[in-house]
Amino acid sequence: MERTATVPSPNELERQQKYMELLKQDNEQFSAENGRKRKMCIITFGCQMNENDSRHIASLLASAGHKPCLQTEEADIIIVNTCCVRESAENRAV
Numbered sequence: 001m002e003r004t005a006t007v008p009s010p011n012e013l014e015r016q017q018k019y020m021e022l023l024k025q026d027n028e029q030f031s032a033e034n035g036r037k038r039k040m041c042i043i044t045f046g047c048q049m050n051e052n053d054s055r056h057i058a059s060l061l062a063s064a065g066h067k068p069c070l071q072t073e074e075a076d077i078i079i080v081n082t083c084c085v086r087e088s089a090e091n092r093a094v
Contacts, residue, residue, distance in 0.1 A: 023064035030076075031065070040066045041075035045092050046083030054081045 008016070027038050040061050044054040057079060058068060072078050082092075 020060065020064060023061070023066075027065040037065050037067045038076040039069040039074055040077045040079065041069050041072050042079045042081060043072075044081045046081070050081050050083050054079075057081065 030038050040058065042054045042058055044050050061077070062068070066077065069075050
């Protein structure tokens with residue numbers, strides 16, 4: 001089965017840009033109040049596509065000023081990215 005790339009609509013791109021700006025503003029305010037950037041921890045279960053999605057999410061959050069961390073106890077934001085196509089990955093996440 002061949003995969004085809006999807007192109008977001010102009011409305012979707014605008015929505016994403018607005019959301020990224022809000023993330024940046026939130027992180028700047030958090031930094032001003034706490035003297036540090038927000039920390040993110042992303043936990044991935046599933047296939048290579050999930051790994052790729054997690055890298056993309058991390059990249060977006062990093063561009064908003066978030067710093068990666070390995071320990072969930074240190075994180076301000078914890079994202080659990082799992083595959084809903086493969087039930088075993090979803091069961092491991094739960």
